[in-house]
Amino acid sequence: FLILVLTWxxxxxxxxxxxxxxxxxxxxxNFGFDVNGSFKGIxxxxxxxxxxxxxxxxxxxxDASTVNTDNRLRDSHLRGDSYFDVKNHPKxxxxxxxxxxxxxxxxxxxxxxxxxxxxxxxxxxxxxxPTTNGYLxxxxxxxxxxxxxVGGTSTISDELQVSLNIIAKK
Numbered sequence: 750f751l752i753l754v755l756t757w758x759x760x761x762x763x764x765x766x767x768x769x770x771x772x773x774x775x776x777x778x779n780f781g782f783d784v785n786g787s788f789k790g791i792x793x794x795x796x797x798x799x800x801x802x803x804x805x806x807x808x809x810x811x812d813a814s815t816v817n818t819d820n821r822l823r824d825s826h827l828r829g830d831s832y833f834d835v836k837n838h839p840k841x842x843x844x845x846x847x848x849x850x851x852x853x854x855x856x857x858x859x860x861x862x863x864x865x866x867x868x869x870x871x872x873x874x875x876x877x878x879p880t881t882n883g884y885l886x887x888x889x890x891x892x893x894x895x896x897x898x899v900g901g902t903s904t905i906s907d908e909l910q911v912s913l914n915i916i917a918k919k
Contacts (some may be wrong), residue, residue, distance in 0.1 A: 764795040764883050764917035766809050772914045773811055777894070778906035786818040786827075788841070797848075797884060797916045799856075799877060805848035807858065810840040811916075832899050838865045854878065858888070864897035875913070884916035 766851040773788040790812025797805050799871040816825045828835045851874060859872040875888030891913045894900050 762796065762798045764797060764918075764919055766791045766793055766795060767883075767916045767918050768792075770916045772912070774912045774914075775909050776912075777909035780904050783817055784823075784905075786816060788812065788817070789815040791915065795884075795886075797877065797917070799850065799854075802848050802856075805845070806852075807843060807845040807848070807860065809844075810842040813839055813841050813864075832902055834865055840869075843871075856908060862892065865899060869895045869896050880916070883916065886913065886915040886917060888913045 751872045768789055768791050771791055773791065775786050775788075776783050777786075778784070782900050788811045791809060791823060792811075793807070793809030795807050795809065797807075813833045814828055816824055816835075818824055818827070827833055830836075833841075840863075842863040843860055844863075845858050847859045849859075851857050855874060855876050857872060857874050859870070861868050862871045863869075869892070871890060871892070873888050873890035875886055878885045878887075889910065891908055891910050893907045894905075894909060
C-alpha cells in the first residue's frame, strides 16, 4: 500500500505559481507604437512531471485589475467596461487540456484561455526548467483582443503578444 501511495505521489507533482519573481507581460500596438504592459497576482495549481505528462494540468489565473502600462489614466481605462471590466470579470484564467513534450525541456500546452467570461482555445510552446523546489515555465503566444470582447473599435491593434515567465514551487 505504501509503495502505491508513493508512486501516485511521485507522478502527481503539484506546484503553486509564485507571484514574486514571475512575470506576465504583453505588447500591443497603439497609434503605431508598441505599448508594454503587465499583470500580477498569479494564483492556481500546476501539476507537472515531465516523465508523466498524462497527469500534467495547469489551472492558473491572474488578477485583471493589476494591469499596468506605466500610465495611470490608460490603466484605469483598461480596467473599465469596454476593456477588461474588472468589476465583473476580476480574473483571467488559463486551464490546460493537454500537455505534450516536443523535445527535452520543451512542451506544447493546449488549453482554454478565459478573459471577460469569453473562453477561447489556445495552444503554445513553453519550456520547463527545474529550479530548487520547483520549475521556471516560459512561453509566448499571440491572441486577438476582439475574440475576447476587449476594446471594441479603437486605435489599438487587434493582435497582442503575451510573454509568460512563471516561477512555480512546491
